[in-house]
Amino acid sequence: MQSLRDILRRIAAGEITAAGALALSAARIAESEPSIQAFASRPAELVAGAGPLAGIACGVKDIIDTADLPTQMGSVIYEGWRPRSDAAVVMMLKATGATVAGKTHTTAFAASDPAPTRNPHDLSASPGGSSAGSAAGVAAGMIPLAIGTQTGGSVIRPSAYCGVAGIKPSYALLPTVGVKPFSWSLDTLGLMAASADDLGLALATITGRPELDAAAAELKGLRIGVTRQDFAGAPEQAAEAALQRFCEIATGAGAQLVDLESPQALSEAFHAHVPLQGFEATQALAWEYAEHREQIAPKLRAYLDGARSVTPAQYDEARRISRRGRDAARAFFGQVDVVVSYAAPGEAPDTLASTGDARFNRLWTLLGVPCLTIPVMRGPRGLPVGIQVIAGFGADDRVIAVAKALETRVEPIR
Structure with missing residues (x-):
């Protein structure tokens, strides 16, 4: 995978130009796209912008409006459709100097019908959905950054299946103006990259919030809650093994683990x-x-x-219950520094007909709280398996800092 921070370091050191970095991404896209099929459309060439992320090629999920590329939403209904303007998040991206490398494949209207994208770790396995192309494009090393969306689990789950880092920030941290809605109370934009470190830098730069590029947390002394979300059903063995692996890492680093029971709310x-x-x-x-x-x-x-x-x-009634859940979440997250749970039920499904199950992601999306996944191991079929770090609303810097600390203790998934 391409490291966003490493690319920017090399540009700053004069080892490569922004145009050269984009040329590298273009070459990798040309090499891998025929087998991965991450992109629904691409520009004729990648042109460097001006700003702190100049030289960074970014995939944009194809439900997000772009004026210079079609926005087809994975549906024949919008085949060839061209919006008149960019979505707000695309304007924010361009303002940093980053370059839109193309529109990444999505399931139809970001729902359940699979995209044509393949999982780079196993071309017969699902990349997850609905942000399939975004996750696979990063995992295949074609692009160092991608934008996805999550209404149930569509950033965290494909990131986990493809072995990349993915963050669903606090609700509305990234504006959804110009994004095709599915459920406006839940729809949230997110980012995918090679590491939590890259995610922190990208999110901080795009939003103008430098505090999000937090230093890695000191795990020693942290109170970390562990929840298995019993109300969501049992995970597969691989997901439980990944959570146990996390517990070993955190305990070895001096963190205090707290088993959390979820309140009825x-x-x-x-x-x-x-x-x-x-x-x-x-x-x-x-x-x-x-x-x-x-x-x-x-x-x-x-x-x-x-x-x-x-x-x-x-x-x-669902809205009232959701509000009570958000009220209860303040006390739930107040017991610990962060909470950790399964990122997905297990390894990616072994069929392209499935996008996976969002049951371990839905609650956190509904609560609007930040969550971030990183891979921690490979499962029995050799595919990546991750965990997700979660915190209370607005504590995006905390989930980034803890995830950065964890990933330094995990062997990279390549």
């Missing part, structure tokens, strides 16, 4: 995600459903058919 909030997302999805995709129902990808079409049964009263 968090369990209820987890289950509220389904009606909340379903009701909003039928509104967000109302035009597509009314005018082009037969052209909607089959899994999403079936989902929308069912979600139409969610009543306004059920939606309102």
Whole structure:
């Protein structure tokens, strides 16, 4: 994988120019794209901008508006569609000097129908969804940075499956203006890179918040909560092994581990995600459903058919339960410095027909809290398996700092 920080160091040292760094990314895309299929569209050439991230090639998920490239949302309904303007996050990216290397493949409307993308670690395995192209593009070493979105688990899960670092920041830290909505109460932009260290630098630079590029935390003395999210069902053996591996690393570094039991309000909030997302999805995709129902990808079409049964009263109750969950989360996270849990149920599914299961991600998305995944080991099939670090709302710098400390103690997944 390409390290964003290392590229910028080499540019600053005069070892390579920004244009040269982009040329390297272009060459790697040309080499790997035929087998990985990370990109839905690409510009004719990569041109360096001016700013602190000049020379950084970034993939942009294809539900995010770009004026100079199509935004097709993984759907034939929008084939060749060209927005008139860039999304707010794309403007922020360009303002730093970074270059859009292309639009990365997404599942249809960021839902469940698989994208054509392959997992770089095993071309027969799923890269996860819905930010499939973003995760695979980084994992294959084509680009050092990518933007994804998460409504259930679509940043954390594909990052874990592809063995990259991924962060879903606190809700609305990155603006979703110009991003095709699926569930406006849940939709969150996130970043993917080779490491938590790269994520911190990128997020700090894009948002103008230098505190997010935090120094690695001192694990000794930290209180780290461990939650297995029993309300979400049992994980696969590989996910439990990864969590146990984390516990060994953290204990060896002098951290204090605390087994956390989730209050009833968090369990209820987890289950509220389904009606909340379903009701909003039928509104967000109302035009597509009314005018082009037969052209909607089959899994999403079936989902929308069912979600139409969610009543306004059920939606309102889901919102009330969500609010109670966010209230309970303050005390839950207040017991410890960070919380750690499974990033995904296990290794990537061994079929391209599945994008995986978001059940270990949904609660944190609904709560709007920051979470970050890094790989910690390989599973029985040789695929990466990660853990996710979570903290209370607004504590993005803390999850970055703890993840940076952890990754220095883990053998890199290549």
